[in-house]
Amino acid sequence: MAEARNTYKSGADEAGHFGLFGGRYVAETLMPLILEVEKAYNACRADPKFAAELKHLNTHYAGRPSALYFAERLTEHFGGAKLYFKRDELNHTGSHKINNTLGQILVARRMGKTRIIAETGAGQHGVATATVCARFGLQCVVYMGAKDIERQKSNVFRMQLLGAEVRPVDKGTATLKDAMNEALRDWVANVHDTYYLIGTAAGPHPYPTMVRDFQSVIGEEVRKQLLEAEGRLPDSLVAAVGGGSNAIGLFHPFLDDADVKMYGVEAAGRGIKTGEHAASITGGSPGVLHGNRTYLLQDEGGQIKDAHSISAGLDYPGIGPEHAWLHFQGRVNYVSATDDEALAAFQFCSKLEGILPALEPAHALAYVAQVAPTLPKEHIIVMNMCGRGDKDVFTVADALGAKL
Amino acid sequence: MSAAIKAKVVDSSNRIAARFALLKKHKRAGLVTFITANDPTPHVFMDILEGLPASGADLIEIGIPFSDPMADGPAIQLSSQRALKHKTRVDDVLEAVREFRKNEIDTPIILMGYYNPIYHYGNQEFAERAAAVGVDGVIVVDLPPEESEELTVHLRANDIHMIFLTAPTSSDARLPTILKEASGFVYHVAITGITGTASANEDAVKVATMRLRKHTDLPIAVGFGIKTPEQARAIGAHCDAAVVGSAIVDIIAKGVDATGKPQAGLTMKVLEFVKSLATGVHGAWP
Numbered sequence: 030m031a032e033a034r035n036t037y038k039s040g041a042d043e044a045g046h047f048g049l050f051g052g053r054y055v056a057e058t059l060m061p062l063i064l065e066v067e068k069a070y071n072a073c074r075a076d077p078k079f080a081a082e083l084k085h086l087n088t089h090y091a092g093r094p095s096a097l098y099f100a101e102r103l104t105e106h107f108g109g110a111k112l113y114f115k116r117d118e119l120n121h122t123g124s125h126k127i128n129n130t131l132g133q134i135l136v137a138r139r140m141g142k143t144r145i146i147a148e149t150g151a152g153q154h155g156v157a158t159a160t161v162c163a164r165f166g167l168q169c170v171v172y173m174g175a176k177d178i179e180r181q182k183s184n185v186f187r188m189q190l191l192g193a194e195v196r197p198v199d200k201g202t203a204t205l206k207d208a209m210n211e212a213l214r215d216w217v218a219n220v221h222d223t224y225y226l227i228g229t230a231a232g233p234h235p236y237p238t239m240v241r242d243f244q245s246v247i248g249e250e251v252r253k254q255l256l257e258a259e260g261r262l263p264d265s266l267v268a269a270v271g272g273g274s275n276a277i278g279l280f281h282p283f284l285d286d287a288d289v290k291m292y293g294v295e296a297a298g299r300g301i302k303t304g305e306h307a308a309s310i311t312g313g314s315p316g317v318l319h320g321n322r323t324y325l326l327q328d329e330g331g332q333i334k335d336a337h338s339i340s341a342g343l344d345y346p347g348i349g350p351e352h353a354w355l356h357f358q359g360r361v362n363y364v365s366a367t368d369d370e371a372l373a374a375f376q377f378c379s380k381l382e383g384i385l386p387a388l389e390p391a392h393a394l395a396y397v398a399q400v401a402p403t404l405p406k407e408h409i410i411v412m413n414m415c416g417r418g419d420k421d422v423f424t425v426a427d428a429l430g431a432k433l
Numbered sequence: 434m435s436a437a438i439k440a441k442v443v444d445s446s447n448r449i450a451a452r453f454a455l456l457k458k459h460k461r462a463g464l465v466t467f468i469t470a471n472d473p474t475p476h477v478f479m480d481i482l483e484g485l486p487a488s489g490a491d492l493i494e495i496g497i498p499f500s501d502p503m504a505d506g507p508a509i510q511l512s513s514q515r516a517l518k519h520k521t522r523v524d525d526v527l528e529a530v531r532e533f534r535k536n537e538i539d540t541p542i543i544l545m546g547y548y549n550p551i552y553h554y555g556n557q558e559f560a561e562r563a564a565a566v567g568v569d570g571v572i573v574v575d576l577p578p579e580e581s582e583e584l585t586v587h588l589r590a591n592d593i594h595m596i597f598l599t600a601p602t603s604s605d606a607r608l609p610t611i612l613k614e615a616s617g618f619v620y621h622v623a624i625t626g627i628t629g630t631a632s633a634n635e636d637a638v639k640v641a642t643m644r645l646r647k648h649t650d651l652p653i654a655v656g657f658g659i660k661t662p663e664q665a666r667a668i669g670a671h672c673d674a675a676v677v678g679s680a681i682v683d684i685i686a687k688g689v690d691a692t693g694k695p696q697a698g699l700t701m702k703v704l705e706f707v708k709s710l711a712t713g714v715h716g717a718w719p
Binding site: 057327 | 499500501502503504506507510517520521522523547548549550551552553554574575576577579580597598599600601602603604607611622625626627630631
């Protein structure tokens, strides 16, 4: 306990807990493997060569740093706060997911694993995983809910072009949570050669910490870039939250800057009151699923409920445990935006900025649209544009009644 | 045996210890059967449950259904889904045990499931009510010893055994961590995989149980991948009890129509199969 100063950055503890949340709730067969992943990750963390290798890949393969862009026309449109986008949609593969898959593939290689499995909802993490597997010549199997395959066909084909096998999951609700169940079942059966590359800041320890660390490059860049552009830190950070990897990546480097307010925007689907949403904090309660204790959507009997969101990437009935803890501590505000609000944001962002946002950051923008007009002109908001909307054009067309 | 961890002291009223003592006295391996509560319907489940002891089940595991059974194969996943169609909750499972105990006081009952329904119910309340209705042990698949204290403390206070799983991946270095918390018996998972998929390998089980015996005096039950009376006999030769789940649940699955309605004679079919398993297991020891 050398650290005497109060900090929000000390988690997870040695057992993988963020206060009440997090932990390692897995079957015994996986437990030794989870401990092995933790050991391998700690060794990577302590090795400057690992950091150098990852930095090289981030720069030359993923295209980092991503731009910090002053969204001038939207700022004008809102008539209040000054809005910046962190352009993580410009990364290779079109989202922030590559930050994490590059980091984890290096860990997997050091562990000597030859087969990579992943789960995916919108397909962005699946594509990012298939990409790094192609880059390093590793076998790749991606589990994807049958329902998500239907609404994200282009990403399915992208993964196949990259050499991955996409396995449809028709069990349970046939979405992201079931894909994660199936990936865990695969891992239990193939522990000797397989590495499970989890895409979000959730799951058993050390995944929430590891994914956060790899995504923190987002917030670290923002800090530097905004200091250059404005000579100061932002007033507010806004990011969409499903599992919460892009949000924790943006927030984490600023957690101890008391004046920086943070907003995690959950998917309110058809409205929190309708029960058809994916807002685990706003509309859920603490429970244990997929290896960690966190906020979950569940019924009175502790059965996990279906999530709903127009965005496949937010359509998950849980949230990363560090977010659960940050909510509990009151450090981050968790708010929500509906399908309709996200759709509206998708459209005005396209028309006013010439940027097609993914439906996930469209939720973040929908929240910005609510608060920016009420804030003074010197208030600086940085929103994470964590993915591009090309993958969503069919979903949006369908929602708007357009025939393609 | 100096490093061996002694079994927790259990009093004679403890059904699990009494049952394994009886098996030892009769010089035979035991049969542990698994069925999911309220599968396929509350009524048929109760009939099967009440028929199990006379059909040769020495210990009974009752599954608490869960929407996301990560460690289970298709058979038990589907049994959970059938049970959840009847809105089965922890209270319903406890009520079934209370009903069972009206006529059966010797056969140990072990509840097996995932942590969330129990956690959501409340650990203390769960332990107290489970003890009150006559539950003897609890297996929580996704609650390793590192996370289990918050539940175990209440189970211990209510004389309910927390039964832990060991796996082929549990190293000698790790076994003491698991076994120092274990009581009742040790449940060894025979395969690296989910329930009802690969077949348990007799040689691997032999090696594993010999390894476990160096670390514990508790009885050892082996499960995952035992599907036939022949396999039950072969595996039973190397342990104190063989666990069969998916193969029983599969018969239930085949005995319901598309609407989930059980066919006539389903209970008999299940119990006949259990009898054949018992014959297999009971002949396992020389």
